[in-house]
Amino acid sequence: MDFFKGKKHAIIPSASLIPENDPSTLFIGSGMQPLVLYLLGEKHPAGKRLVNSQKCFRAEDIAEVGDSRHTTFFEMLGNWSLGDYFKKEQLRWFFEFLTDRLGLDVNRLYVTVFKGNSDIGITRDEESVAIWRELFKEKGINAKDIDFSENQGLVGSRIFYYDEKKNWWSRSGVPLNMPVGEPGGPDSEIFYDLGADLKRHENSPFCGQPCHINCDCGRFIEIGNSVFMEYVKTESGFEKLKQRNVDFGGGLERLAMVSQGKSNIFETDLFSSAISGLENLSGGKKYQDNGKPFEVIIDHLRGAVFIMADNKGICPSNTEQGYVVRRLIRRAIRYGRELGIKKDLWTKEIAEIIIKDYRDDYPDLENNKNFVESQLQEEEKKFQRALGNGLKEFNKIKIAGNISGRQAFDLYQTRGFPFEITEELAKENGLKVDKIGFEEELKKHQELSRSTIAGKFKSGLADASEETTKFHTATHILLAALREVLGGSVFQKGSNITAERLRLDFSYPEKLSSEQIEKVQAVANKIIQDDLPVSFEEMGLEKAKKQGAMGVFETRYGEKVRVYTIGKGKNIFSEEICAGPHVKRTGELGKIKIIKEESSSARTRRIKAIFAS
Structure with missing residues (x-):
């Protein structure tokens, strides 16, 4: 990040691992994901040149862990140009970072570019090839370029043309899979040769085929990808974005590996202390074995x-x-x-x-x-x-013999045995598992569960009477009090409010002690005693999130939301996205008394409260 800070980039913090208002994915899996709006043209408050290290998680790589180069969680180093510099600067700067700052051997570097696709009207990326040739030439290397073919391997080349399966980037993959409105573009990847002496190709399932830089044998490892994001998917095909963007991503763990002269991510200093701890726990078993x-x-x-x-x-x-x-x-x-x-x-x-x-x-x-x-x-x-x-x-x-879908489901349902572990054990024993049958059993179970709970009242107000409105405000106060006493990992899981009492479900793994309950009551009643104002403001959902407003049922709302605030100025106690209604001041409420604390479900507690007479 310091390198790109020297190139006039602003360092921005990592976004949360959990996507904000993006139901299409469970986790942030790339550095660009939190920046989509800015890649589409919205102005970023930090400027046009950005750099950061983004926390990322890819669940699809769970089965790949153990191959020396994959992890599920990783840190993605990224730099972006939002309508500022483009290919010439990006490729030169990253090449400079690798060769001059990290000191990597230029003879071990290979690159790929997009070969073009006439069906989508996007041409061959000859501009990037010309830039790469010049950069390698400056290091004394004559970099030849060829169209990739699995039958020919490296054949003395250093620059390879690939189709959109390898050298086009969007969150959805190839252009055909992109939804309307999604940005994407051709990319140029750079690979590091770990060396033929490791004999990874010869000892891999691919040994009968020529080795190439995208070969799954593991000899070549991708260490960075510069995406030239200049297109957006439309109903009729692709159009140029209002601005040309650069979206670069490179895994920190992989860059650490090659810069430290290692051939396995887990051999780097990023993991050394954890490995030592595990060696002690396992009774002296060594990582190498x-x-x-x-x-x-x-x-x-x-x-x-x-x-x-x-x-x-x-x-x-x-x-x-x-x-x-x-x-x-x-x-x-x-x-x-x-x-x-x-x-x-x-x-x-x-x-x-x-x-x-x-x-x-x-x-x-x-x-x-x-x-x-x-x-x-x-x-x-x-x-x-x-x-x-x-x-x-x-x-x-x-x-x-083989495991039926019903047997796998019974292990999952009655023994808490994940299907993936059943599948792994079956494979180790030379058996197969009926995955389709398991999924059918699971679907039947889910449908039965849905019909069972369909009539249950999940959350919200029973009516809009004066007493119910008071309990609604009291629920906000109690949630904020719980977070103050128990910590920021407490979140609302549901509520049920009537004119007689409130019920609040919240995330917490343990039964509350009597001392904790008393503290929560004391905090809540102090807020009532202080007679703080309760107000609301309508704003965009994104603005609400940025200013820290909490929200539980956000999928109910559109782009505009109400944020109810208890307190004012520097004395704000609670901010929540909520449709209301609420009292105007906390002093209108009676003294809160928690009458019951119990388990609602796994890792979820429930409290019931009334106003004491």
Whole structure:
């Protein structure tokens, strides 16, 4: 980032791992994702030249971890030009960064460019080729360019033309898959040759084919991709954007690997302390002799820690981001069993190392440490029981041969055994699992569950009477009080408000102590006693999010929302996206008394409160 700061780029912070108002994806998977509006032409407050390190997570890479170059969580180094510089500056600057700043051997660098596609009216990227030729020439290398063919390998070339499957970038992939309105463009990737002496190609399933820079053998590793985002998908094809943009992304872990002269991401200093901790936990087993279990455990726990510490209250569950977290933790525990780790609740120890390594750059890790560690401990307790019982059941089932969809679902439903682990164990035993059958059983179960809960009242006001309105405001006050006493990982999960009482569900893993309940009541009643004003302002959803307003049911709202604020100026106690209604001042409320605290569901607590007479 300092390098591009020297090129007059503004350093911007990493966005949350959890996308804001983007239901199309569970996690941020690239640096450009939070910047789409600015790539489409909206002005960024920091200017036209930006650089950052963005937290990213790609669940689709879970099965790839252990191949020396993939991780689920990673940091994406990115720089952007929003209608400012373009290909000439971008390619030269990144080449300078690699060769002069990192000191990489230029003889190990290879690049790709877009070969064009007449069907979508976009031509061959000869401009980038000319720039690359000049850059290599300055280093004494005659860089030849060819159209890539899987049958010919490298053939003495350094610049390769690929089609849109490899050298076109958009969030949705190839142009055909892009929805109307999505930006994209041709890209130019740069690869690093780890060396033929590693014999990765000869020892890979692809040894019968010529090796090339996109070969999956792992000899060549992509270390950066410059996307020239100048097109937008329309109903009729593609049009030029109002401004030409550069969107660069390069994985920090991969750049660290090649700059440190390593051939495996996990051999870098980014992972050394976690590896040492795991070697101790496993009774002295060495990483060099147990590569895959070490890599899976460290990667998965790192990913789970970052997701849970992201101030969104994400915890292990059976839905959406929570399911991914559960899968990561349970897969790590399974590989811990393979390493022979005997200690109970050991995942917390690896989490502590990860938090210590990253807390200076990501303070949320330290701020949410207690929440993260409590979630890990609870999930580990649950899964250790499930794993023992599930393995016994699996070993009984496997005797009969392949695993049916019903058997896999029963393991999932009754033993808490994730389908992916059943699938992995089956593969290790030379068996197959009926995935389609499992999905059919799961769908039937979900439909039954939906019909069962269809009549339940999930949240909101029973009516708009004066007393109900008061309880509505009291709910906002209680939520803010809970967050003040229990921490920022508390989020509203639902509410039910009548004229007689309020009910509030919120994320928290443990039963509240009587002391905690008293503190929450005291904070809430102090706000009522202070007679603070309650006001609202209509604004765009994005503005509301930027100023820190909390929202629970945001999908109900359009682009404009109401933000209700309790307090004024520097004395703001609560800000929430809400449709109302509310009282005008907190002094209109009676004294709040919490009459019940109980479990609502896994990792969700429920309180009921009334106004004391």
